[in-house]
Amino acid sequence: MKRLMTFKSILWTIVGLAMASGITRMLFGLGAITNQSDATPWGIWKGINVVPGIALAAGGFVVTAIIYVMRRHEFSRYSKFAVLLAFLGYISAATSLVVELGLPWLVWHPVIYWQPHSALFEVSWCVILYLTVLFLEFVPVPLDETHWFSGVRRFLIKYKLILVVLGVMISTLHQSSLGTMFLLTPEKLHALWYSSMLPIMFFVSAVAIGPLMVILAVLVVSSLYGRELEREKLGMLGLISMGVLVVYGLIRIIDIAATGKLLLVFDGSWQANIFLLELVLILVLPIIFLAVKKLRYSTAGLWIATISGVLGMVLNRANIAGIMLVQTGNLYIPTIYEIFISVGIISAAILGFLFCVERFKLWETKWEDSRQEPNAQPEFDRSSEVYLGAPRLAGRTIYSMIFVVSLAFGFAVISSDRLYSHGVDDVIAQEARGNGILYIDGNRDNFGVAFGHAEHIKRQQGADSCSVCHHMNLPQDKSSQCSACHRQMYTTTDVFRHDWHASPTGANIACNMCHTPGEEKQKSSAKKCVDCHLDLYPENAVNTFESYLTVSYVDAMHGQCVTCHAERALSDTTKVAQARCPACHTGSLPHYLKEDMRDKLRQPGLSNVIIPKSDVNLELKQGE
Amino acid sequence: MQEFIDFCRGPLFRLTFLVMIFGLIRILILDIWGAVEAYRNAGDKNLAWKSAFIKTIQWLFPVKHVVARRPVYSLISILFHIGLIVVPIFLLAHVQLWKTSVGIAWWTLPYDWANYLTLLTIACSVALLLGRALSKTSRTLSRKQDYLWPILLLLPFATGYICANVTVSPSMYQLVMLTHMLSAEVIFIFLPFTKIAHCVVMPLSQFVMTLAWKFPARIDKKIAATLKKEGQSV
Numbered sequence: 008m009k010r011l012m013t014f015k016s017i018l019w020t021i022v023g024l025a026m027a028s029g030i031t032r033m034l035f036g037l038g039a040i041t042n043q044s045d046a047t048p049w050g051i052w053k054g055i056n057v058v059p060g061i062a063l064a065a066g067g068f069v070v071t072a073i074i075y076v077m078r079r080h081e082f083s084r085y086s087k088f089a090v091l092l093a094f095l096g097y098i099s100a101a102t103s104l105v106v107e108l109g110l111p112w113l114v115w116h117p118v119i120y121w122q123p124h125s126a127l128f129e130v131s132w133c134v135i136l137y138l139t140v141l142f143l144e145f146v147p148v149p150l151d152e153t154h155w156f157s158g159v160r161r162f163l164i165k166y167k168l169i170l171v172v173l174g175v176m177i178s179t180l181h182q183s184s185l186g187t188m189f190l191l192t193p194e195k196l197h198a199l200w201y202s203s204m205l206p207i208m209f210f211v212s213a214v215a216i217g218p219l220m221v222i223l224a225v226l227v228v229s230s231l232y233g234r235e236l237e238r239e240k241l242g243m244l245g246l247i248s249m250g251v252l253v254v255y256g257l258i259r260i261i262d263i264a265a266t267g268k269l270l271l272v273f274d275g276s277w278q279a280n281i282f283l284l285e286l287v288l289i290l291v292l293p294i295i296f297l298a299v300k301k302l303r304y305s306t307a308g309l310w311i312a313t314i315s316g317v318l319g320m321v322l323n324r325a326n327i328a329g330i331m332l333v334q335t336g337n338l339y340i341p342t343i344y345e346i347f348i349s350v351g352i353i354s355a356a357i358l359g360f361l362f363c364v365e366r367f368k369l370w371e372t373k374w375e376d377s378r379q380e381p382n383a384q385p386e387f388d389r390s391s392e393v394y395l396g397a398p399r400l401a402g403r404t405i406y407s408m409i410f411v412v413s414l415a416f417g418f419a420v421i422s423s424d425r426l427y428s429h430g431v432d433d434v435i436a437q438e439a440r441g442n443g444i445l446y447i448d449g450n451r452d453n454f455g456v457a458f459g460h461a462e463h464i465k466r467q468q469g470a471d472s473c474s475v476c477h478h479m480n481l482p483q484d485k486s487s488q489c490s491a492c493h494r495q496m497y498t499t500t501d502v503f504r505h506d507w508h509a510s511p512t513g514a515n516i517a518c519n520m521c522h523t524p525g526e527e528k529q530k531s532s533a534k535k536c537v538d539c540h541l542d543l544y545p546e547n548a549v550n551t552f553e554s555y556l557t558v559s560y561v562d563a564m565h566g567q568c569v570t571c572h573a574e575r576a577l578s579d580t581t582k583v584a585q586a587r588c589p590a591c592h593t594g595s596l597p598h599y600l601k602e603d604m605r606d607k608l609r610q611p612g613l614s615n616v617i618i619p620k621s622d623v624n625l626e627l628k629q630g631e
Numbered sequence: 632m633q634e635f636i637d638f639c640r641g642p643l644f645r646l647t648f649l650v651m652i653f654g655l656i657r658i659l660i661l662d663i664w665g666a667v668e669a670y671r672n673a674g675d676k677n678l679a680w681k682s683a684f685i686k687t688i689q690w691l692f693p694v695k696h697v698v699a700r701r702p703v704y705s706l707i708s709i710l711f712h713i714g715l716i717v718v719p720i721f722l723l724a725h726v727q728l729w730k731t732s733v734g735i736a737w738w739t740l741p742y743d744w745a746n747y748l749t750l751l752t753i754a755c756s757v758a759l760l761l762g763r764a765l766s767k768t769s770r771t772l773s774r775k776q777d778y779l780w781p782i783l784l785l786l787p788f789a790t791g792y793i794c795a796n797v798t799v800s801p802s803m804y805q806l807v808m809l810t811h812m813l814s815a816e817v818i819f820i821f822l823p824f825t826k827i828a829h830c831v832v833m834p835l836s837q838f839v840m841t842l843a844w845k846f847p848a849r850i851d852k853k854i855a856a857t858l859k860k861e862g863q864s865v
Contacts (some may be wrong), residue, residue, distance in 0.1 A: 049633070404661065407657050411650065411654050412654075414649070415645075415646050415647075415649035418645055418646075419643070
């Protein structure tokens, strides 16, 4: 009893700390508590919670398929465990995804806004559908406690097979599509983990480790609640899982060998060592402990096999979805708050699991000794015969106390400096340099675009073509530069200078020159710019915006160039490459800027955009 | 010294203040939860709702019951409670701290009023402490925390008054300020777990007391089982 209470107290402490960090993240944004950046926007929550969580939840569909589809009814007492594990695994994965993404009120968007080209579109649909299936599979268990909705309960139990088959179908899609997602990262993921077989590997390993997770849950419950283990049945389940593990191991090793990566495995780098550790944990140890008959049916053997298999699985998914993705040169080390949230979500899932074990009839069989029931705690102290209160009351008092204190502690340790971000930097866009070839580099970080201005004039046929791009000009000007109105690099600018117009040192005009007397002095009721400045829009202007707010310099440049380029790419099949980013962002600089740039690079703090420095150096060497 | 003051003003204040807020919410929820559970288990579900409600109102503004019997004590107690609640919440210096840190502000007490109320609260707490120590009936009913709480509550008021009104040397000022903050933080952290939690559960106490007389159904069998007298009349 005391062991259970200590265990739960630790879990509640972590949940409290995580709740504080999570609320701070939701209120103040990712920057307040995480070390994620534009270079590593993919944090620890994906690598530790989402991807491994989904994989460990695979027990739900594997075990139910073994029981109901393959008709191995001797395992039927573990079906509720498996479904509960899958349900909690998916909920915790979805929760951590929501914490990572933010804006939880937009979570229904993939249902309405379809993007069938996206791998994540399939993933999100699978999560939504499978969560629904799992809910329907699990809900008869809590309904068993009440007499409400007994019709619904009977209906769901009667048509359980349909739900099981649906679960298998959706899980097959989902487990493999998680692997598919990492097919997008051939140049980011380390070669030992990247493989075109990733979808198949993800699915097979999930099928193998899923039952091991169910066995581990049964082991934990029986050790916490003093329940007798049925080692023969657990061993048999382990044997099935071992068979799949052998298949998984073969696929993995043959894939490594066939793609010529065997030498990488033994090159002694830290990645290779982690790879070997992963293989030992996920393949070698579980296969040995489940293959030897004596070890398979022993409690210690089951513990070692399941723990090592589950750890190996987490390590594998964490490697693919995080550790081995870091190739950008920026080291990402998660903050303590990110770790709190990560561990806290797992702790909350374990607490939910224990809650269900204590309150619902998860075991198909009755307790042999009623005193061993989790709820059957003494209501009276055995020696003094003092009434101790209902056991639930005692638990409630202790756990809420621990939760409250750790929640407050969690808020207290978050430094107030982290809470206030500076927001978007106020960067004034600088004008493009050059003459025939303009170098567009608004924030002067030396990562810009060489724009063939003269060439574009030639291509647009002559000097009359200015208005195609110069859609609006300053008063008494023919072709004002972009930065004249799009003054801010990343934010909108108000181009109308009211104070300057009204000031005696500026335009020095009276209020009633623009505002109609007697009406409220608002922009909407005042004169338009073009009422006085007749030459704002050039003749044949393509765009005639009537707004005082200009979009940011970055958006203006992209809008101007990409619109035209995309049209050309569509109409002319030989110009498809025009619409791609590298068509303009070539990285090569005009020769007259290279000298200038070498000096600038020596000054620290210039880069707003993170681009690997090596490219720039390479470019410089070629220039020399 | 300054670092320690900053620590007390920053993380320690956040910790203790949030422990107080969350702890009070917790005790309120636990109380309501326990009462609902007791009501569900009660054998006799006829509760005197109306009289309990009236009693709650009467004890929230304890004019009828107390003033008639112990007028001086009740007057001092009421003044003490008013000072205790009003001064820390509506003091200008405190509201300014809230405004600079969190960005919210509210109505504040005039400077003189705050001073008078502070002195009044100090005087009341001394009087209550003396009254408890000198009366024999009170002495027999009192526990250690009953003597400690008035002293603890007096500390931040006294030090706060010194900080606001008395000119002292800077190092002395820091020491007094530190005492002021630390004593307040000790109050915060113990508040939800001791009798001071009555500041939120007080409105419930009459209902709980009414419920306490409704025994759970079949409790007699449990009592008999404990006394090992099953089947006999207890």
